[in-house]
Amino acid sequence: MKSRIICGLLFGGIMAILFGCAKKDTIDLKLKLKAGEVERVYAATIVKGGSMEFQSIVEMRFTTEAIKSDRNVIDVKVVRMSSSSDAFGEKESYDSNKDVNEMTQEERSTHQEFQQVLNQSFWLL
Secondary structure, three states, X not given: OHHHHHHXXXXXXXHHHXXXXXXXXXXXXXXXXXXXXXXXXXXXXXXXXXXXXXXXXXXXXXXEEEXXXXXXXXXXXXXXXXXXXXXOOEEEEEEOOOOHHHOOHHHHHHHHHHXXXXXXXXXXX
């Protein structure tokens, strides 16, 4: 049950990072991108409170595929997800880079759920 909650929190955090929050501000961002450039972005979340602590880290790879006059085409791939929690003395952790054969049953279940995000590409246009 607790791993489902952690899994849900991690997945929700990732989606919030990738797709933004409900507030729709417009930012005019000027970057000098070059086709073929690859950047790694790490997003971390740490939540502490009382007798609970939760930490998650998501590693994403952004590859500039094309430069166009009206937009840039960027391929985004989530390459690693990790989390750890300590709630009421009960510790759990997950790392998508861990060998599946060395994962506990709970870690395998979490890993299976994250396969829809891990190593899948999507485009930013």
